[in-house]
Amino acid sequence: MKENPLKVIMNPRSIATVGAGNNLTKMGTIQALSILKDGFKGKFYPVHPKDETVLGHKAYPSVLDLPEAPDLAVFIVPTELVTGLMEDFGKIGTKRAVVITAGFRETGAAGLALEKQLKEITRRYGIRFLGPNCIGLVNSALPLNITVMPLLGPPGLLGMASQSGTYITQTLGLLRRRGIRFSKAISLGNEADIEINEALAYLGEDEQTRAIALYIEGLQDPAGFLEVARQITPHKPIVAQYVGGTAAGARAGSSHTGAMAGPDHLYDGLFKQAGIIRVYSVEDLYGLGWSLATQPPLKGKRIGVITNSGGPGTAMSDTLNAGGLEVPVFSEVLQEKIRPLIPKQGARGNPVDLTFFLNAEAIAVAIPKLVMESGEIDGIVLHGAMGTGFMEEIHIHAEDLFGMPREKFLDAFREDLHPAVTLPQKYGLPFIVSSFLNEHDDYNIAYREQNVPVYDSPEKTARAMNVLWEYRQIQQRAPAESALLPPVEAEAAALVAAAVKQGAPILDEYSSKRVLAAYGIPISDEGLARSGSEAVELARGIGYPVVLKGCSAEIAHKTGKGLIRLQLKDDEAVEQAFEAIRKAAGEEIPVLVAQMVGGDRELVAGALQQPGFGPCVMFGLGGIFTEVLRDTVFRLAPLDRPAALEMLAAIRAKELLGEFRGMPAVDREALAGILQKVGNLLLLHPEIKEIDLNPIILDGARPVVVDALITI
């Protein structure tokens, strides 16, 4: 296996900087300061043309003067100096770099040319690099922080790869206040060399990283991304935000890192296929990522809700329930154990509501302990463990009455919170806290130190629990299976080649279906007639009723043009229909005689080459409402069997595929097989741009492709 270049980039023994000096208003200097002050223990070699020392460390006038080839070169110089300096590092044998400098692809043609030049140089020397136009990286275990803001604090558990540098630096203070700590964080910048797939693979293998957060504006290689992510998600959760899916988002992203974005529904499908949990804000990226990184698996749906107030208790219950979790009524036995611990106006049935009752031991220790011991729940959400943050509020009005300054007053109320905050670990159940108090509240601090997530709203707390459940479902997905492509079928290849040779933009319906049938996709029983008697002969063979359609590459959209005759019940009707079609369409037009497939359930499927994204398979609800309801889902081809089966369950109208109004449940394997095959077809015949199967009718349990069109 090829070694991931980030192994050295994230763990260098020696770092050289170009662009860091002693001027603290310069970004380069601030970043060098982060390296030094956040505790990097390896060698630090600042390169500086004039100064003898940089931040107290011996400086070297040029790269060529360095005493050794550093493991990592960090570029924070003006754009025009990058390529020359990269050459120098190449010459001395440095193999890894971080190019923070901006002004490349994201700025237009000249920048793009410069970026190409940079890539040419690094390829020549075998240098692998992050950036350009990134902010650096964080490895909290080493520790190493090459960003603009201080990291501080102990090592964390959440890995991050971000197409915005801000999200691993401007937010470091915010994350510190919320108790969220990175294991490793990687700013990707323009991804001229190392792109997100390698970063994701690195975080997937990194033992310190327990969950991965991705901020994405666009993927260069969605198929590669899927392959990497799919191997990670069964054992490590990935949460991702995608912001390139609208016109404005795509344009903004493009001027940011030159990213190539794609429609939102394709990314949505990709994430689902990969088992990635999607979020819609950076707050959720961090916040939900942190619960995924810190909490044990949520093994069942039963959640205990403990609160000191009805509002948060009700809001958490509602949010949990809406997310598929349950808030079961506690057994009488458990309720009787809780009864003496709460005031008489409280509730003990789940939620346990202590009402505004200031007994911290009851809410934070005794009751959670009883509930966890009971075996009646699989996880706990708690609102209302109030410590110094609450007393601080009380002190505002009561200062003169107590006659104590704030700190002394707070100290008088400080207790040993260890029994409370270590409780979750003892029972090994997910335990998530809601608090409206400030970040300095001693409970909040103590919980956070124990990696118990604390959110500033009941709904976020409940949603974090919901996301643990979402991940549990992902973990329990059927394991990936082989999606090996079958051999190319000669008949199909010949039909496609013929169309290409003729310069036809599409294959006619009959040929399209022959191509499908060559790969085992079930189509209506049919044949091509060139005379009325041929049509009757075919109809008799197929069995009445039949349908007749004019069939040529020119007739793409047939409905409404008088070229279809449905429900033909006998020879006479067939002959008449044949003549009518010939009359309307022309004497040369062949006529398709096909089985009249009955069934009230119509579906659509297809496959298309999506520029900048890859070969996609589509599946959805068909019939006349297709374009109105837009109940369709997309996945990348090739599909393995579990991915195809998941598509069936991903449409809103999925109940239609079960037993429905006296109709049998669909043959799911057959339907999933169609989706796999149509995707494979696109990959086996790169000349094909698009395949539409519309409709697929359920003939009882059996899906049959009734009309199809292949576009070249």
Add this chain to the structure above:
Amino acid sequence: MKENPLKVIMNPRSIATVGAGNNLTKMGTIQALSILKDGFKGKFYPVHPKDETVLGHKAYPSVLDLPEAPDLAVFIVPTELVTGLMEDFGKIGTKRAVVITAGFRETGAAGLALEKQLKEITRRYGIRFLGPNCIGLVNSALPLNITVMPLLGPPGLLGMASQSGTYITQTLGLLRRRGIRFSKAISLGNEADIEINEALAYLGEDEQTRAIALYIEGLQDPAGFLEVARQITPHKPIVAQYVGGTAAGARAGSSHTGAMAGPDHLYDGLFKQAGIIRVYSVEDLYGLGWSLATQPPLKGKRIGVITNSGGPGTAMSDTLNAGGLEVPVFSEVLQEKIRPLIPKQGARGNPVDLTFFLNAEAIAVAIPKLVMESGEIDGIVLHGAMGTGFMEEIHIHAEDLFGMPREKFLDAFREDLHPAVTLPQKYGLPFIVSSFLNEHDDYNIAYREQNVPVYDSPEKTARAMNVLWEYRQIQQRAPAESALLPPVEAEAAALVAAAVKQGAPILDEYSSKRVLAAYGIPISDEGLARSGSEAVELARGIGYPVVLKGCSAEIAHKTGKGLIRLQLKDDEAVEQAFEAIRKAAGEEIPVLVAQMVGGDRELVAGALQQPGFGPCVMFGLGGIFTEVLRDTVFRLAPLDRPAALEMLAAIRAKELLGEFRGMPAVDREALAGILQKVGNLLLLHPEIKEIDLNPIILDGARPVVVDALITI
């Protein structure tokens, strides 16, 4: 007009407390402290059985000893003392009260009995009261704070009525940190007397209140709520959270305040009907409410995005676009003006991305000014005005280099932020800020002081702008029209009365449709036949093709039972069908002969008495997928014309009602008329429990009710 009892409750000149003493661990004492310390300037009369003074104020041994009848009595005594003390206040002539004491309806049968007794006493004395089981109230203008936590700060603009006391007290510190300030806040508790509708009406009239936030676990009187809310929303935004819509939410709410909750989709419809913006977390209730309370109207879709980082800029653009707003590319003229203000690697086209460029004047003054002056945008979102919060981060690593302690260091960077933070007011455009910095950052403080909302994430910032746009649409809704009920039709009344008299649970299809037709609802042309020849005669009158159906109250679910014969094209077919139906259904069964209505578009509508909620009208997509797609919306009856028209636009499949696949657009007035009439019918005939119109088929543009069922 009846005076709203909250006028005095929120603005008392004198307050008596029962239950407040000198023990600061008691809630009553803490609440009295809030009254006194938060600056209440009226008279304060503590009633206390033993102590001579309470918190330094002369105390009175009993209510009967008070020197005057106080405007407001506040109860924080044990449950069993409430009724006796209420009697005493009644005797001395006090007319308004707040009962904070819990232990009533929410605790079960005994509590419910006590609550009834309390209501009996207050009715006798003409006392109006909040609670019981509430936390008090806040009037920041007076100021008056009767909650457990300190209010502090200047008066605010956001009014709140909450079915959880926590949300006007436990969160006061959180709101202070976020710069969100209540105008008035009302804790509703069990709503034994004053319920949410009166509170909403009060906030609607209150001039200090610019937007209203509602936390709802269940409504006692949804129709009354709708009436009040509908009058407010055209001129003052209302934002609401409803948490009783799941099984767990409903149960939790019931043990909280004894609230009667209802299914989520009914509340969702009610909010839409009332023009209320729905949110799903208390954070959004406050946060989005605050933007609605502080910002001028967003008059157009064009938003300027100004950022110091690509990630937040892209995320804001994507979120704005997803919410229906636009991020238009700036004119060349404007871009050229911006160019000299940003670094060369920056972007100026909108988003304006300064990249990590520390020129506060450019990002916070010069660029927003240029953009607002340009006339090219209707609102601005800004990320990256970084003041002392940023310097605080820098100082962590650079303390020894600068040799300055933190405060001195920060002071050195403090600037006059007035030009920046007063800019939005000058231009009168919505202006919303995103910042990852802490709440003490001087920009954050200064913006908040000017009522410019600051959110801790780019997405929240963009969503706040989206919500301003959502409110703009609400303001521009067609004005409410009269929804006066028509007179009762004698034929309909007779049919319903006959069914009631027979004890029949339903009306048969023919009678059901006669009732509908009596109110002008278009039904299929049809008649009842008792012989084959009658059937033929009817069919000829109607015109072929026709449909025959066995018709009796017993035959409710007809499809699949062999009692329908479709597409009958001639006399012979009608006679055969008549015989077949008689044979299957019985010789006595009348047979309905009806026009065969053609059309591929099927809809459903209906009306039902929803226990605990009221008479609802339903509308949705019909056909065989009805139960699978669940594309239905609900509103309270009676519907005015605009509300009925809005229902048509509220289904997902709404495009179906336009021109579609060669079919004409539906006659919207006719369809809306059906919805109005079916709702009216339910109100005019209270014996009717439910009416189903399924399907309504679009015969070209014209909606026709093809099958119907009225349940008694």
